[in-house]
Amino acid sequence: MSVLVTGGAGYIGAHMLLALKDAGESAVALDNLSTGARWLTPDGIPFVEADVGDEAALAKVFRDHNIGEVIHFAGSILVSESLRHPLDYYQNNTANTMTLLKACVAAGIKRFIFSSTASVYGTPERVPVSEQAPIRSISPYGASMSMSERILQDAATAHDMSYVTLRYFNVAGADPKGRAGEIGKPTHxxxxxxxxxxxxxxxxxxxxxxxxxxPDGTAIRDYVHVSDLAQAHLAALERLRNQGSSITLNCGYGQGQSVFEVVDAFRRVTGEAMDYEIAPRRAGDPPQLIADNAAIRTVLDWRPRYDDIDFIVKTAIDWEQQVGKRQGNAA
Known part of the structure; x- marks a missing residue:
């Protein structure tokens, strides 16, 4: 049987496919290519161009590729954009997740991993924030994801499905081997x-x-390397296969860097100071978001390999150099 990865031509989905391939797993990528790129998906993995909100297309994928498990990344992820276009976010994230779950139930899927976000916490009262913190989303993005979490929980209870929901913090960096990274207009x-x-x-x-x-007046975030995030999903899949119960977990390093600290990391990596300018705060941005990651370390025995802001920055720079060369060659 194969693992279906929705959003498989996107940033995190492509890294998930690499992790599955490296582990010897059979996988299928599904993406509508609205923001992803077909060339990001690893060679040898079947690719289906379809929208996760297309129930008929999903039914065909489940039937044609003998899907046994689903890892769901497809959706919209920008806080500022969600404030301008909230209905698009409720459609792409909440409604489409419900459509996917309907297709899973119809196909008899019993294991589901959901890619959620720390944005469901809004502005937490305590930092680091634990999974027991109140859900108080301050953006349509966070709200759409918290709604999807609840829909998954209810569907799983009713239809004997087990799931892991991973609420991850600020994903960054690129595959250390240069096989995947983030493309398109910068969003973080x-x-x-x-x-x-x-x-x-x-x-x-x-x-x-x-x-x-x-401490320095700039926002603090818990930056997690995208390859570590993919490994957390692999560990979640293993838990479900071993009859582990459904659970919701934070995925972050448990420490944060301010914007100025990230700028300083770029100075250390490149040897050059970076020019910057101060702009007004953005709506929907809390002062700090740092994960309490005790649960994921215990439950999934997750041991991050790339918990170093300088390494994250270096892999991001290396990827941008590679993409720049690719675009230059294409021109």
């Missing part, structure tokens, strides 16, 4: 800074807010 600090550091963007780095109640 590290990718934007990597492009600026390489001269791919002729502008100063924008720092959104320097008046937060943090």
């Amino acid at each position: 600090l590290i990718k934007a800074a990597a492009q600026i550091a390489l001269g791919l963007r002729q502008e100063k780095l924008k720092i959104y807010g320097n008046d937060y109640p943090t």
Whole structure:
């Protein structure tokens, strides 16, 4: 049987496919290519171009590829965009997840891993934030994902399905072997800074807010390397195969870096200071988000390999150099 990876041509989905392939697993990628790219999917893995909200297409995939398990990444993930286009987020994240779950129930799927987010916590009262913290989303993105979590929980209870929901924090970096990374317009600090550091963007780095109640005034985030995140999903799959009960877990390193600390990491890696400018705070951004990761370390025996901000930055820079060469060759 095969593992279906939705959003398999996207940033995290492509790394998940690499992890599955490296582990000798049979996998199938599904993506509508709205933001992903077919060339990101590893060679030898079947690819299906379809929307996760297309119930008929999903039924065909389950039937044609003997799917036994699903890892669900497909969706929209930008807080600021969700504030401008909330209905799109409820459609892409909540409604489409419900459609996928209907297809899973119809196909008899019993194991499901859901890619969620720390944005469901909103602005937490305590940091590090544990899985027991109140769900108080402050953006349509976070709200759409918390709704999807509840729908999954109810569907699993009713239809004898087991699941792991991983709420991850700020995913960054790229495959250390250079096989995958993030493409497209930068949507977070590290990718934007990597492009600026390489001269791919002729502008100063924008720092959104320097008046937060943090030690240096800039927002603090728990940056987790994308390959470590993929390994957490592999561990979650193993738990479900061993009859482990359904569970929701944070996925982060349990420590945070401020924006200024990330800028300093770029200086250490490149040997050059980075020009930046202070911009107003962005709506929907909490002052800090750091994971309490005790549960995932215990339950999944997750042991991150790349818990180092300089390494994360280096892999991001290496990837941008590689993508720049690819685009240059294509031109």
